[in-house]
Amino acid sequence: MSTTLAFLGEFGNAIEFIFNEHESPAGGARVGGLSETWELMWEHLKLSGAAMGVACAFSVPLALWLGHIGKGGFLAINASNVGRAVPSLALIAFFVAYLGVGFTNLVLALVLLAIPPILTNTYTGVRQVDRETVDAARGMGMTGAQIVRRVELPMALPLIFGGIRISAVNVVATATIAPLAGVVTLGDPIINVNTYGDEGRLAAAIVVALLAVVTEVSLAALQRGVTPRGLKLDRREATT
Amino acid sequence: MTSVLAQLEIRERTDSCVADDGFCPDWIADNLDRYVDPFFEHVYLTLVAVAIGFAISFALALVAYRRRWLINPVTQVTGILYTIPSIAAFFLLLPLTGRGKTTALIALVSYVLLIIFRNVLTGLDNVPDEAKDAGRGMGLTDRQLLWRVEVPLAVPEIMAGLRIAVTTTVGLATLAFFAGAGGLGGQIFADITFRSNVVVAGGLAVLLAALLDGLILLVQRGITPWTRAVAAR
Numbered sequence: 001m002s003t004t005l006a007f008l009g010e011f012g013n014a015i016e017f018i019f020n021e022h023e024s025p026a027g028g029a030r031v032g033g034l035s036e037t038w039e040l041m042w043e044h045l046k047l048s049g050a051a052m053g054v055a056c057a058f059s060v061p062l063a064l065w066l067g068h069i070g071k072g073g074f075l076a077i078n079a080s081n082v083g084r085a086v087p088s089l090a091l092i093a094f095f096v097a098y099l100g101v102g103f104t105n106l107v108l109a110l111v112l113l114a115i116p117p118i119l120t121n122t123y124t125g126v127r128q129v130d131r132e133t134v135d136a137a138r139g140m141g142m143t144g145a146q147i148v149r150r151v152e153l154p155m156a157l158p159l160i161f162g163g164i165r166i167s168a169v170n171v172v173a174t175a176t177i178a179p180l181a182g183v184v185t186l187g188d189p190i191i192n193v194n195t196y197g198d199e200g201r202l203a204a205a206i207v208v209a210l211l212a213v214v215t216e217v218s219l220a221a222l223q224r225g226v227t228p229r230g231l232k233l234d235r236r237e238a239t240t
Numbered sequence: 241m242t243s244v245l246a247q248l249e250i251r252e253r254t255d256s257c258v259a260d261d262g263f264c265p266d267w268i269a270d271n272l273d274r275y276v277d278p279f280f281e282h283v284y285l286t287l288v289a290v291a292i293g294f295a296i297s298f299a300l301a302l303v304a305y306r307r308r309w310l311i312n313p314v315t316q317v318t319g320i321l322y323t324i325p326s327i328a329a330f331f332l333l334l335p336l337t338g339r340g341k342t343t344a345l346i347a348l349v350s351y352v353l354l355i356i357f358r359n360v361l362t363g364l365d366n367v368p369d370e371a372k373d374a375g376r377g378m379g380l381t382d383r384q385l386l387w388r389v390e391v392p393l394a395v396p397e398i399m400a401g402l403r404i405a406v407t408t409t410v411g412l413a414t415l416a417f418f419a420g421a422g423g424l425g426g427q428i429f430a431d432i433t434f435r436s437n438v439v440v441a442g443g444l445a446v447l448l449a450a451l452l453d454g455l456i457l458l459v460q461r462g463i464t465p466w467t468r469a470v471a472a473r
Contacts, residue, residue, distance in 0.1 A: 010335040084404065085449040087411035090442030093428045097261065097438040173325030177415070180432055190331060190418070205331035209324045216323045 014202035025197040031189075032200055037207060044185040044211065047103070047178060048171045051110030055167060058111070059118040060160060067126025067156070068148050076123035083116030088174040092181055101182030109181070113174060114167035121163025125156030154228050161223035168219055172212050176204075186211070250274070250431045263435040272440070274427070279444055281422035285341070285413040286452065289348035290405050297353045298398075301360035302386070311361065318354035326351055326412045330419035339420030347419065348412055352405040359401025363394025396467060399460040403453050410449040424448075 008015065021033035066072040095109040129152050137151045176187035189196035189204035196204070250271075257264040297318070304310040324332075329347035337343045367390045375389040391398075414425030427441040461468060 081407070081453075084407045084411065085446055085453065087414040087425070087442065087445045087449075089411075089414040089425050089428055090438070090445050093432045093438040093442055096432050097435045169323055173327065176325060176327050180429070187327075190327065202331055202335065205328040209328040209332060212325050212328070213320060213323050216319075 013199040017199045017203040024195050026195050031196050040186045044175050048175050050107045051171050054111045055114035059115045060122050063119045063122035067123045076119050079116040080120040096181050103183050106181040106183050110171050114171050117166040118163040121159045125159030126152045129155045158227045165219040169216050172215050176208050261434050267436050278424045278427050282413050282424045286409045289345050289409050293349045293352035297356035301357050305364045321350040322354040327415045341421045344416035344419040344421035355405045356401045360398050363397025367393045395464050403456050406452045407449040
């Protein structure tokens with residue numbers, strides 16, 4: 001393995017690190033290898049998944065409701081602007097300093113990070129539904145809840161998933177600094193370089209980058225998948 | 241074994257507030273000077289990255305505006321650069337460009353390309369046909385039309401992209417210390433359990449983002465007087 005990848009230089013060593021165990025430069029423990037990579041990635045995904053789950057469960061219903069009654073737009077739209085202004089490192093440091101380290105606290109911090117794009121996109125998605133369509137639904141005798149579930153939600157789905165996609169990529173990226181809050185994710189070789197060595201750090205960077213790209217690409221596919229057929233036809237007509 | 245990322249002791253634990261990781265106004269007042277250099281490093285990283293990113297993506301958007309087939313490939317390439325977490329990008333670049341500001345700037349620039357490219361293009365695409373027709377009717381060439389009609393009318397959208405780019409870059413630059421480029425993130429990392437330190441360093445970053453955001457908004461108001469006239473009516 002190491003000979004075939006030698007031409008890649010440091011990148012070759014890093015890729016080798018992902019697959020094969022090494023002696024830690026700090027001595028003692030063995031680091032690297034596929035099983036450790038999996039372990040770190042699993043923790044990374046668990047953390048990101050938990051944060052995304054809570055963030056979606058909180059912000060999608062809230063923004064659907066706000067969008068439906070047409071109130072709180074200022075809050076929903078500015079949430080993103082405020083969220084962007086708070087650096088993720090500062091947010092996590094704040095949680096560590098005030099609430100302490102640990103999985104739950106870190107999930108909370110990542111939830112705060114994930115909420116704004118979902119909130120803003122869902123709200124915008126509901127508000128951009130043609131008011132005439134909503135009136136027609138009401139004229140057919142649909143109740144408010146039915147309108148939300150059968151008209152506004154399906155038509156807002158592409159934007160909702162757009163928001164989830166932005167948040168998910170951001171959460172996966174930020175989970176890299178989770179070891180600062182005591183949660184051992186793929187960021188561990190990056191932050192504790194003494195234990196893993198330079199090739200371990202580069203290996204982690206490669207895996208994190210791949211994970212983010214895979215998250216983005218699969219959620220983009222999901223976004224296309226959930227777009228109602230009617231909306232797709234609509235758009236094709238609009239572009240031609 | 242020393243590490244470049246070794247935790248530095250930034251405080252003496254004689255004061256009880258300081259020893260308890262507290263929020264201590266006295267300590268902050270006495271130690272504000274240690275945040276000055278990182279703050280200006282942060283300003284430098286943000287401004288230089290956004291300026292270079294703007295130059296590249298504005299040019300790309302102008303080209304793609306005329307040659308539409310370029311839009312998809314440019315969006316896809318800048319989209320991948322945008323998706324790669326900057327902390328990963330710093331270390332992926334390290335073997336190629338070494339530790340320092342260059343590495344940090346390359347990663348930060350690559351992150352803002354998509355944001356600005358998309359907004360410039362949307363701005364240009366949203367210029368009303370009537371305005372373009374009027375310009376053509378006055379005898380403007382394509383080049384004159386672009387610089388005197390289309391670009392000015394796209395300014396609000398372009399500035400909106402710039403604002404997103406700046407606030408995002410301030411946030412990402414807090415990770416630039418991983419690439420050896422300093423900034424406020426290094427201070428946060430130096431003592432992450434000490435509330436006074438976290439509040440000051442993190443607060444300065446938020447303040448910087450808000451400040452630059454407001455500044456761009458002011459510039460936009462200044463150079464697009466017509467948008468105010470419409471809003472006032």
